Amino acid sequence: MxxxxxxxxxxxxxxxxxxxxxxxxxxxxxxxxxxxxxxxxxxxxxxxxxxxxxxxxxxxxxxxxxxxxxxxxxxxxxxxxxxxxxxxxxxxxxxxxxxxxxxxxxxxxxxxxxxxxxxxxxxxxxxxYALAKALAGAMSIEQVVERVGAFVREQADGDARFFLTDTAQALHEFPPPGVPLGLDESIAIRAVFQSDVADRSCCIANPNGLDMMFPLGGAMRRHGVLFVRAGAGGRPALRPMLEGIASLTAIALERLRFVDIAEASRLETEAERLRSSILSSISHDIRTPLTVLFGQADSLTLAGGHVTDEERDAARAIRDQAGRLNQMVEKLLDMARLQAGQVRLRKEWQAIDEVIGASIQMLDNALREHPVKVTLAPDLPLVAVDAVLMERVFFNLIENAAKYSPAGAPIAVVVAGEAEGLVVEVRDCGPGFPPASLPRLFELFERGVAESAIAGVGLGLAICRAVVEAHGGRISASNLADGGACVRFTLPSAGEPPRIEPELTDAAGVGS
Structure with missing residues (x-):
């Protein structure tokens, strides 16, 4: 009034x-x-x-x-x-x-x-105009709700309530309600939010006054519904003003959403830049002393009789730990180069079984207690890959399977052909991935079990994803129904592979 x-x-x-x-x-x-x-x-x-x-x-x-x-x-x-x-x-x-x-x-x-x-x-x-200025300076949803509610009380002699969406686009009253609404009002609010007609507002008369609901629609999404109970003296003539209030509220909520997105993007960019700088500097600074340490320890293990057995065992332990640390540094260097875009793929037509075999040979010590069974589909075509990087992918996946499997448990590598290319699966018989960590397994420094006695820094799977995606493929992780973990990735076919002609043999059975 x-x-x-x-x-x-x-x-x-x-x-x-x-x-x-x-x-x-x-x-x-x-x-x-x-x-x-x-x-x-x-x-x-x-x-x-x-x-x-x-x-x-x-x-x-x-x-x-x-x-x-x-x-x-x-x-x-x-x-x-x-x-x-x-x-x-x-x-x-x-x-x-x-x-x-x-x-x-x-x-x-x-x-x-x-x-x-x-x-x-x-x-x-x-x-x-004063409300628009106030909302332009609002820094949080709480301030928007407070200022709009005060305006509705002063100008329309009514009570404003806000039903806003969460990340799953579900409506919730903000702040939490003191007195819940009736069933009719709740149904009307949901209908206003979901309606696709041009004028999606709604008015309901009740003994206590007039209830008006206005959608809070932004440029990119709907943010919720503004519910106004105008009181016993409420009139439909207030509707144009309340529509303006709803529009200003939606603009303010949209601005806050974009501010949050921009801030999150800025922080993520800064974090990635800092992380890449740390990876690059640490890996380069540590690599040289590690090489010297590994060489000196290896020399002590090969020394003559002037070194006691205890000293030789200590030197051997130092050498093994230095070698393990050197592998971590190599992973840091690989990840830093991949993130910086300094790695150029040198694709050549390769037989996938040869790439797998080279990776298994590099893991000789790690696979001492784990038999590896490689299953290849018949008539697999050649695939265009960077053999060095792809060996690193198989190396990391098989090494992870060995580290997290009990002694004597086999590791399976299965390769099948599809119309789009090759599908590779690496399976183990370990405890599998924690279900909560599956969506984040391929992120930097992410480990399936945060606190674990197994050595690692959480870079192996991140490197695998970077290399596979650089080849145009996809990678995912899952748990097997009968126990164990499975990492699956695809390698798309790139053109027509060259044909391999069979070797000609003479009458004595000797190739020409």
Whole structure:
């Protein structure tokens, strides 16, 4: 409600006041009855009607019009103190006076109403502008909700409630509700949120007032629904203003969402840049002393009799640990180069079994207690890969399978052909991946078990993903139904592989 409406007098009081003003005007004009013409007295009474219309309202002005005409006839037209008319022409005067009074009161009240409406629109415009400025400076959803709720209470005499979406696009009231809504309101809110029509707002009348719901739709997504209970005095005329409030709220929520996305992207970029710098600097600075340490320890293990058995065992342990640390540094270097884009693939047509065999040979010590079974589909085509990088992929996958499998457990490498290329699976008989870590297994420094006695820094699978994706393939991890883990990746075919002609043999069976 507007301030002017709150100050209006009760109807009975205002009508009695109109009668009192008419009586006062008649009392003032009575002493002038013999001094002024009747037309002048009629004009004075018309002025009183206009004054009442401008100050009290239309119905009071209509009442004053009839009372003024009756008082003019009773007190000023002969015979006095009687409603009898001595001259029929006075009837025309009465009719014209009444018509002029009614028309004047009507125009005056319309002018007053228009002025009040224009003033109310101006106040709402200033208030909306102030709200827009306040929302532009809001730094959180809590501030948006607080400022919009205060605006609705002040300007619409209502109560605002917000139903916003979470990351899964499910509606939840924010902040948590004090009094839950009824079933009808909840259904209406969900319908407004999901509706695809142009005007998706909704109004519901209830004994406590008028419920209005407005969607909070941004440029990229819907953020929720604004629910306003306008109270017993709520009117549909408030709807345009509330639609503007909903639009401003949606813009503010959209801005906050983009700010969060930009900040997260900036932090992620900074973290990746810092991580790459650390990887590059540490790996290069550590590689040289590690090589020296490995060489010195290896020399001690091969030394003659002047080295005791205990010293030789200690040197052998130092050499093995230095070699393991050197492998970690190699992984750091590989990851740093892959992330920096400094690695160019040198693709050549390769037989996949030869690449697997080279990787298994490099893992001679690690596979001492794990038999590896390689299963190849018949007639596998050659595949265009960078053999060095692909050997690193098989090396990391088979090494991981060996580290996380119990002693004596076999490791299976299965290669099958598809229309798009080759599909490779590396399976083990270990405990499998923790289900919670499956979505993050291929990220940097991510390990299946964070606290584990098994050595590693969580780079092997990240390197595998980078190499496979550089070849245009995809990689994923899963747990087998009968136990164990499985890493599966694809290598797409790139063109038509060359044909391998069989060797010709002479009569003695010797190749030419």
């Amino acid at each position: 507007q301030n002017d409406e709150r100050k209006r007098l009760p109807p009975i009081t205002s009508h009695l006041l109109a009668l009192a003003v008419c009586g006062l005007a008649v009392a003032i004009c009575l002493p002038l009855r013999d001094l002024l013409e009747l037309t002048n007295i009629a004009m004075l009474l018309l002025v009183i009607v206009v004054f009442i219309a401008a100050t009290l309202g239309r119905s009071e002005a209509i009442l004053a019009s009839f009372v003024s005409v009756a008082a003019f006839d009773f007190f000023f037209v002969t015979p006095h103190l009687s409603f009898l008319v001595s001259d029929v022409q006075y009837l025309v005067t009465f009719a014209v006076m009444l018509a002029v009074s009614l028309i004047t009161s009507h125009l005056t009240t319309r002018l007053q109403a228009s002025a009040r409406e224009a003033l109310a629109r101006e106040r709402r415009s200033h208030a909306l």
